[in-house]
Amino acid sequence: MTTTSSDKRLESWAPPPAEPSRVGITLETFILEGQLGFPAATGTFTSLLNQIGLAAKLVTAKVRRAGLARLLGYTGQTNVQGELVQKLDEEANETLLSVLGRRRHCAAVASEELDSIRITSTDRRAKYLVVFDPLDGSSNIDVNISIGTIFGVLRKHADGEGATEADFLRPGRELVAAGYILYGSSTMLVITTGHGGVHGFTYDPTVGEFFLSHENIRIPERASLYSINEGNSAYWGDDVRRWNAWLKEEDKATNRPYGARYVGSLVADAHRTLMKGGIFAYPADRKSKQGKLRLLYEANPFAFVFEAAGGKATTGTQRILDITPTELHQRVPLVLGSPRDVDIFESFARGDR
Ligand code: AHM
Ligand code: MG
Numbered sequence: 001m002t003t004t005s006s007d008k009r010l011e012s013w014a015p016p017p018a019e020p021s022r023v024g025i026t027l028e029t030f031i032l033e034g035q036l037g038f039p040a041a042t043g044t045f046t047s048l049l050n051q052i053g054l055a056a057k058l059v060t061a062k063v064r065r066a067g068l069a070r071l072l073g074y075t076g077q078t079n080v081q082g083e084l085v086q087k088l089d090e091e092a093n094e095t096l097l098s099v100l101g102r103r104r105h106c107a108a109v110a111s112e113e114l115d116s117i118r119i120t121s122t123d124r125r126a127k128y129l130v131v132f133d134p135l136d137g138s139s140n141i142d143v144n145i146s147i148g149t150i151f152g153v154l155r156k157h158a159d160g161e162g163a164t165e166a167d168f169l170r171p172g173r174e175l176v177a178a179g180y181i182l183y184g185s186s187t188m189l190v191i192t193t194g195h196g197g198v199h200g201f202t203y204d205p206t207v208g209e210f211f212l213s214h215e216n217i218r219i220p221e222r223a224s225l226y227s228i229n230e231g232n233s234a235y236w237g238d239d240v241r242r243w244n245a246w247l248k249e250e251d252k253a254t255n256r257p258y259g260a261r262y263v264g265s266l267v268a269d270a271h272r273t274l275m276k277g278g279i280f281a282y283p284a285d286r287k288s289k290q291g292k293l294r295l296l297y298e299a300n301p302f303a304f305v306f307e308a309a310g311g312k313a314t315t316g317t318q319r320i321l322d323i324t325p326t327e328l329h330q331r332v333p334l335v336l337g338s339p340r341d342v343d344i345f346e347s348f349a350r351g352d353r
Contacts, residue, residue, distance in 0.1 A: 027053045027189065027201045027210035036177070036193040048105045048128050049177065052151060053189065053210060055099040059092045059135070059149055060187040060203060066141070088141050089113060092134035092149060106130050107156050108163035110328050112297045117168060117328070122161040128176075129154040129163055133297035137265025146184040148267025152301040153177040165328060172300030172321040179305060182267050190217070190271070192308040198274075214275075219311040222340035223277030224255040227262050227269045235285035239316070243348035266293065270302050270336055274309060279337035279345060283316060291315070291333035295325050299334045312342035316349035 022030065030036070031049045066088055093113040100106040101120035105128055110117045112133040120126070130153055137147040152175045156163055179191035187203035189210050200214030226247050233241065247258040258278070263269050266282075273280045284291045293299055303313030303320035313320040315333045323332065335345050347353050 021215060023212050023215050025212050027212070030199070030201070030212055036191065036196040036199070044105045044125070044127060045176070047103055048100075048130075048153065049191070051099050051103055051105070052130075052179075052191075055096050056149065056181045056187070056189050056210070057203070057208060058095045058099065059181065060183060060205075062088065062091050062095070063135075063147065063183045063187075064205070067144070089135035089138050096130075096132055096134050096149075096151075100130055107161075108167070110165075110168045110296060112136075112294055112329070117163065117165050119162045124159065124161055127156050129156055129167055131168065131296045131301070133294065136267050136298065137263075140263070140265050145265065146182060146263060146268040147265050148183060148271075149181040150267060150298055150301045151179060152296070152304065168296065168328060169325045171324050172295075172303055175300060175304045175321075178301035180267050180271070180301065182271050184268060184271075188213070188271070190214075190274075190305065192305050194304060194308050198305055198309040217274060217309050219274055219306065219309045219338055220277030222338045224258045225261055225273070225276060225278030226258045226341075227260070227273060227278070227280040229262060229264070229282070230260070232285050232287065235287045236283065237285065239348045239351065240281075240283050240285070242353065243345055246344075246348070246353070266298055266302070270306075273337050274306065274311065277338040277341070279335065279341040281335045281345065282333065283335065284333040288331070290331040292331060293334045295320075295323060295330045295332040296328060299332045302334070302336055306336050310339065311337055312339050314342055314346060316346060 028050055031046050090113065093111055097109065097118060100109055104121040104123040104126050106120045107126035107129060108117050108119045109130045109132065130151060132149065132151040134149055135147055136150055140147050154170060154174060155176050156167060177191065177193045179189065182188045189201045190198060192198040197216040199212060200217055201210035202213040203210050247256065249256050261272060269280050282291055282293050299320050306313045307321065313336045316335055335342055
């Protein structure tokens, strides 16, 4: 067949071929193919991320059987076999510790469940440090409401064996990967290395694999949804009260009033905010003077994810990822969300409104 000049014109108008979607590939394949865009990808980093995927599968198995296995409740109880029953958050902590220690890539971890850091490998080649909250949203465990695991990965600065607490006290912008696992109506793992986008994988329990289901997640510019523990309003400062009142005013032009959503599990509230847009806030108040959430295990990993998805994360006056921690379990006010909604919060915090 001959090509006419009008065919040629049409060819020149054809859109460039779209990047083939990778939806449906497994987490392992995704990591192996370096799709997360880690610039200095080595086998070590890949292997570490795969271990996090394995920990997610093991913890999800425990969470899904929690009621049956009598894992709910508190330590000190015994199960039908007469074994001491651990709290689910302790089980999750132990799982992460043992899985991360297995391949000698992770030198040490800091966990919300541990008073101090734990050395996981003294191998000089162990280049990474992992921070995690093994099971966040503990008040929701016993009532079958979504909970999650939050993690962040740092590269060890100093060469040599082991690590010290000082190795962990670095601003969140130095993370090389972060994400979370949401044990919701399905289990989802969301991960980013900051460069290659934010990607969500849904767990298929029938085959025991995470499959890419949400490729390149981008948070909406703004949305009319807010998430805060309104029961704390008596303790709030004036700026937070004025912002909260503004959200609830009626104004068609700015899509107000906003709708309220609050689960009380950070992973669930932040995940919904990432997917649907809007704002999540746990500000400092008279009762929690430094805020409630932890900088290393909760705020930094989420700030890293939100920024990589086009969102923002702030204390109200300072970018979360720029804070240099002074202690492991430091708390911080946390505001996460759509860029325009976070800008509005900051304008109230500055006193501009
Ligand atoms: P936890 O780490 O002890 O589970 O506490 C953190 C949780 C977050 O998941 C959630 O955002 C927040 O605490 C809810 O706090 P509150 O019950 O004060 O609203
Ligand atoms: Mg927590």
